[in-house]
Amino acid sequence: MTFRQFAFNNVLRNKRLYIAYFLSSMFTVMVFFTFAIFAFHPAFSDGSVNQNALFGMAVAGGIIYVFSFFFVLYSMSSFLQSRKKEFGLLIMLGATNKQIRLMVFLENILIGFFATVGGILIGLVFAKAILLVAENVLIISESLNFYFPTLAIAVTFISFIFLFFCISVFVSFILRTHKLIDLIKGDKQSKGEPKASIVLSILAALLLIVGYGTAIYVKGVLVVYAMIPVIIVITLGTYLLFTQLSVYVIHRLKRNKTIFWRKTNMLLFSDLSFRMKDNARTFFMVAIISTVAFSAIGSLYGFQSYLTKGKEVNTYTFTYSPWKDDSKELIEKDIRTINSVLQEEKIDAKMEALELTYFETHENFSSVLIVRATDYNRFAALLDEKELHPNENEAIVVEQSDAILTQESKGSEILIDSTIKLDSGQEIQPSRAIVSNVLSVYYGYYVVNDKIYEQLGLPVSTDMSAVWKAKEGQTEQVIEVGRKLNEQLEHKAYSVDYTLYEINKAFGIILFIGLFIGIVFFVSAGSFLYFRLFADLDEEKRKFRSIAKIGLTQSELKKVVNRQIAILFFSPIVVALIHGSVALTALSHMFDYNLTVESSLVLGSFAFIQLIYFLIVRFFYVKQVKRKIF
Template identity: 70%
Template sequence: MTFRQFAFNNVLRNKRLYIAYFLSSLFTVMVFFTFAIFAFHPALSAGANSDALFGMGVAGGIIYIFSFFFVLYSMSSFLQSRKKEFGLLMIQGASTRQIRLMVFLENMLIGFFATVGGILLGLVFAKGILLLAENVLIISQELNFYFPTLAIVVTFISFIILFLIISIFVTFVLRSNKLIDLIKGDKQSKGEPKSSIFLAIFAALLLIIGYGTALYVKGETVVTAMVPVIIVVMIGTYLLFTQLSVYIIRRMKNNKMIFWRKTNMLLFSDLSFRLKDNARTFFMVAMISTVAFSAIGTLYGFQSLLTKGMKEENPYTLTYYPLEDSSGKDIEQDINQINAIFKEENIQTEMAKAELTYYDMKQDDRNILIAKASDYNRFAKLIGEKELNPTKSEAIVVDQSEKIVSNMDAGKILMESPIRLGNGDDIHPSKKIETEVLPELNGYYVVNDEVYGALGKPVRSETHYVWKAKHGQEDSIINAGRKISEQVGFEAQAIDYMVYEINKFYGPVLFIGLFIGIVFFVSSGSFLYFRLYTDLDEDKRKFRSIAKIGLTQHELGIVVNRQTAIMFFTPIVVALVHGAVALTALSHFFSHDLTKEASLVLGSFAVIQIVYFLIVRYFYVKQIKEAIY
């Protein structure tokens, strides 16, 4: 048997351990390859601007760099679990150089097949990915399937180089290990886990301060506090896993009511060692997952802010603002053209017109809109809002500031400012409401029609025309908006078409962010998988010994399930809390409620992690039971 055959057989004999490494590497290659298929698609490359192409290149670089560290960490975990095997080979006469060569050949073998397999698997799902992108994203071009020669070449060369560099690097990991350390492997005493009560309390204080600051600050202060909060939370998270968690377990072990209850002795005794051994892994997984949650949540939340904000401010299908120097003939021509386009697209609409007049309020530096009730009610009727009927002695304040800009309180200012009539009398506001009937973000008054006629000379007047679609397909409304924007100009604002254009521009950005987030999240889950299966042989020996003194299969299942759940969900729960706080701070910065978007992002990742846990737990428990019973 040649040395190359020996290395090949070594991979086959360690297939349980190497299959995790192989599948994770394969998945990483597949994600990079499918992203490359999307990025190099002729339809996108031909129509994309330089900024979009640069963004895709940066995203691909991020995925590749993270893949490098992910594969490097995975390989290092495998080497740690094979210490005893390397020690036995050295006893048989193998030199350190031969062991390093064996590791190099094994890693290149797995890397080659993972790269080829990832590309082939990516080709299988390529059509589905392109179809998903075409339907989910707002892309005008059809993303037809094409043979991605460039994507294949880039992926193959990139990952062969990646595995080559890692293979060369990891061959030097064993250089400093002594033979006795390799033979003992994981049988060396780990010592009793220790923690400092001072550092444990300090960890809790850092997290409380970080969370409190992130949740308290609002507006532009969020950006100022962001870096200090991130540093404080990172330090607190590291101390949480290295000190606070170990301290809590020690306190629970000292509580006889808890420690001596059923199988808790087995759980807590082993858990303190696992928390100590895996503290850095937990910290890394928590931070990586937080980045994934926050990045995708930010992208999705920002898109929602743009689209929902525009919808909230513009509830009408079309708003037409004639220019000041527009003649009556020009306005009539534009209106006829708009109506013709709606008719051409089979869209039934209702139209309303209002003369919006602005007055100089001596109590305020701004010119304030004062609308008569009849104009307001015509607009309100189109969108199903409640009509207003103020008396001759009252004015109603309409405010949007709380929804749009939280640091402005236009409504409060208007409520404290009476309206001066032409004869010198004052009318005081009676109440304040929130609605988007008229397009005025700084707040305005609605008064009785007779009172409106008694107002003084306005500073300026604007005529607004609005249309609200009653019947019509969404595609037809968007197409009509495009035609109106092209033929009438910027005076006509078709909100559905504007939102469509934003989604069209923002869709690829969100798609790229989703790819990066998936790579980060899957990699963090794989880190936990590697740590769990690295200790599998030791767990088999431990539970086999315990089973001899009466541990039943049911009790074994309880212990293993709890142990595995704590391993998987401790860093993920911390990351979910970090992500929730980060997205809440983001909502404070934008003054826009992102609860729905944050819940969707965090909930989706939580469901994926639960499914991943159930799959891993099934095979893990199965192997433990097969080794015992």
């Protein structure tokens, strides 16, 4: 058997340890290859189509490539730490340090080669489906037909073979072997009782409390100023949480005889503090990486939701608002232009126009809009909204739907407590407030009886608004009309469908890229946990084999192993979920917009994926342990 065959067989015989590293590497190659397929697609060959998408893909590919380097490097260093005994046996059999380095180099090159080839092949299999998804998500007018991506394959293959080569050289160069006795007995030497500082444990709790409290308390622009200090405080608190506070809590639980001596808890807590201490840095890194993934995707999804809520507030198909200094003749010309374009695109739409009059009523407002009931009802008829019929001594406050604006940002409460003064000296007290999108006014407005309106006197200022409501099922034509009017009328004509189309076209790129990067981070974090769990498997087998000799049953073994795996597997993920929820809460405070639904959807989806991943890992882990015992 040659030395190359020896290295190849060594990888095959340790496939349980290498599988997470191999699959994660293959996944990152596949994602990078997917971006390369987009970047070199023939639809983009002229350089004029969707340049933002191309730039975003290039940046995302660079981020994935750089992250892949550090991920593979960390994974390899972890593998080498778990193979001390193997290196010791090889040295006993006569292997030199140079040969061990060469073996590690060949193993890593072998895994890197097959991970690269496997990632490219899987990317080719799913390329058509991914192109179809991208064509719809990115709102690309060109058709992204499937093609054989020769250039993408070449770039991906060369890039990752070079990456694995550099890492293999680096790892083999820095590899150091310890004394033979340390290598042989590395997994049997006592590590000593893990110790935790009470001061540092308290500090960890205080840092997290202060960080969370600050992130939740600050609002508006203060969120931006507090962001960096909060991130630093919570990051430091997270590190101390896993290195100090978790070990301290386990020690306290072990001292509680009621808990420690209950059923199989003694087995659970016996070496849990050791494993928490040994895996502290891994848990810290997994928690931070997962938090970045949760926060990034949640922020992107929430921001898109915030921007695309406009249709719930402005339900008219088109809204025309002239500039302040526009003449009456120019306004009439603009309206004729809008009607002309609607006829060209054969859009059936009903129109209503209104002169908006603002009156001085309250010191907190320079002026407030007051509308006749008949004018309000004309606009309400377009939306099939309920009409208003106030009495002569009644005024109704109308506030905008809170689809975007929160209660703190509106003045409806001030309006309901104010009075409307008439020329005769009489004052009208508002009777009630309703929520409606018939007229979009930020602070709300009054609807009064027509007779009362005539007694208001001279308005402080006037404005003009015209709206069109088209029938359903004409979205494509409406978007085209919106584009034309946006060019011809200098943004005086607003089309909610066209605006949402442009937002989704621009923001869909960011969301699509952010989703892929977030998934890469999340999968990598799960791979770290998988490796750390299975790296200690041989030691766990020996421990449970010894305990089984004194009467440990299969059901008790399964219960202990399940609890131990769950604690180690979900500890960093739960911390990351809490971090992510606090970050998204801070984001909602910055925009004064409720992100509860979006946050729950993103965090819930990741939690569900992690649960499925845990069930799969647990099944194989328990199976491996039981096979060696019963």
